[in-house]
Amino acid sequence: MNKIYNIYKILYENYGPQGWWPITGYGYHKLDYSFPRESNEIFEVCLGSILTQNTTFASVVKSLNNLHVKSALHADAIESMDIDELKEAIRPSGYFNQKTEYILEFIKFYKSLKGATPTREALLHVKGVGEETADSMLLYGYNKREFKVDAYTKRLLIELGFADEKTKYSEIKSFMQSSLKECVKDEKELRIIYQEFHALIVEHGKHFYSKKPYAKGCFLKDII
Numbered sequence: 001m002n003k004i005y006n007i008y009k010i011l012y013e014n015y016g017p018q019g020w021w022p023i024t025g026y027g028y029h030k031l032d033y034s035f036p037r038e039s040n041e042i043f044e045v046c047l048g049s050i051l052t053q054n055t056t057f058a059s060v061v062k063s064l065n066n067l068h069v070k071s072a073l074h075a076d077a078i079e080s081m082d083i084d085e086l087k088e089a090i091r092p093s094g095y096f097n098q099k100t101e102y103i104l105e106f107i108k109f110y111k112s113l114k115g116a117t118p119t120r121e122a123l124l125h126v127k128g129v130g131e132e133t134a135d136s137m138l139l140y141g142y143n144k145r146e147f148k149v150d151a152y153t154k155r156l157l158i159e160l161g162f163a164d165e166k167t168k169y170s171e172i173k174s175f176m177q178s179s180l181k182e183c184v185k186d187e188k189e190l191r192i193i194y195q196e197f198h199a200l201i202v203e204h205g206k207h208f209y210s211k212k213p214y215a216k217g218c219f220l221k222d223i224i
Contacts, residue, residue, distance in 0.1 A: 002179055002180075002182055002183045003162075003179075003224055004162075004175075004176060004179035004180060005179065005180060005182070005183040005184070006224070007160075007220060007224060008180070008193060008196075008197045008200070010220065010223060011197070011200040011201070011203075011204055011220075012196065012200060014204075014219075015200055015203050015204065016030070017030045017031050017196060018030065018196055018199035018200060018202075018203060019031070019032070019199075020140060020195055020196075020198070020199040021035070021036075021045045021048065021140035021141070022061075023035060023036065023041050023044060023045075024044060024061075024064050024065065024068045024073060025068065033143075033192055033195070036140075036141060036143075039074075039115065040073065040074045042141045042142065043073070043074055043075055043110060043141075044064065044073050044074075045136075045137065045140045045141035046106065046110065046137045046141050047064070047067075047073070047078075047103065047106075048060050048064060049133050049136035049137045049140070049141070050099060050102050050103055050106060050128060050129070050133060051063050051064070051090060051093040051099060051103075052093070052136070053095070053099070053128075053133060054094065054095060055093050055094045055095075059092045059093050059094065060092075060093050062092035062093075063089060063090040063091070063092045063093040066088075066089040066090070066092070067089050067090070070085075070089065072086075072089070075107045075110055075111055078103065078104075078107060079104070079107050083100065086100055086103070087100050090103075098128070099128075101127070101128065102127060102128025102129070103128075105126060105127045105128060106126055106128065106129065109122075109123075109126045117142045117144070118137075118138075118142075120134050120135070120138060120146060123137060123138070131149075131169050131170070131173075132148060132149060132150060132169070134146075135147065135148040135149070135173070136148050139191075139194055139195060139198070140195060143191060144191070145177075145187065145190055145191045145194055146173075146194070147173050147176045147177050147180075147194050147197075147198065148194075148198045149169050149172045149173050149176070150198070150201075150202070151205075152201050152202055152204070152205030152209050153172060153176075153198070153201050154167070154172060155205065155209045155214050155215075156201060156204070156205065156209060156215075156220070157172060157175075159209075159214060159215040159218065159221065160220060160221065160224050162175065163175075176197075177194075180193060180194070180197070204218075204220075
């Protein structure tokens with residue numbers, strides 16, 4: 001059996017559907033894969049993808065809620081905000097000076113799209129948007145089949161013998177996508193698995209891969 005797909009099934013059986021990406025005012029939408037439903041929700045996912053760099057999602061939620069209270073969870077509102085007010089709103093996410101610059105640069109790019117879906121290559125040319133952020137935007141904002149790799153993913157694969165410290169982001173992404181495509185042929189189902197799998201790895205990682213020594217008690221090591 002394909003071991004990567006098997007890991008997905010084991011995690012799903014243990015933790016259940018995760019309903020990522022949560023939308024402010026609605027929350028996690030478990031088993032409802034119609035999100036994001038409109039342009040402002042797409043923008044919120046992209047905004048959250050920038051804010052979550054080098055911080056926890058709990059901190060991002062605080063920043064998004066601060067903007068929500070100000071009715072500023074859309075591009076035009078943020079663009080018209082006083083810059084110090086914007087910095088203060090996103091302060092909980094850390095690096096607020098840098099992230100403010102990234103957000104404003106992204107808004108220029110986002111508005112230039114005029115509702116179109118960006119390519120990964122185009123996103124990677126936006127200041128502050130790296131591979132993980134781009135894949136987060138595409139997977140959860142635009143429902144594209146781009147597997148998102150984060151620190152938990154790499155730690156998990158290293159512990160299970162599928163990668164090492166030198167393995168690059170692109171190599172891990174390619175490995176995960178090709179492994180899953182071997183077992184799942186339906187494109188919509190594959191996109192849903194990409195979304196759930198990343199979220200499941202994060203949930204699993206919180207339990208077993210957030211503190212060194214990593215993987216202490218990880219049940220996958222006894223199964224895979």
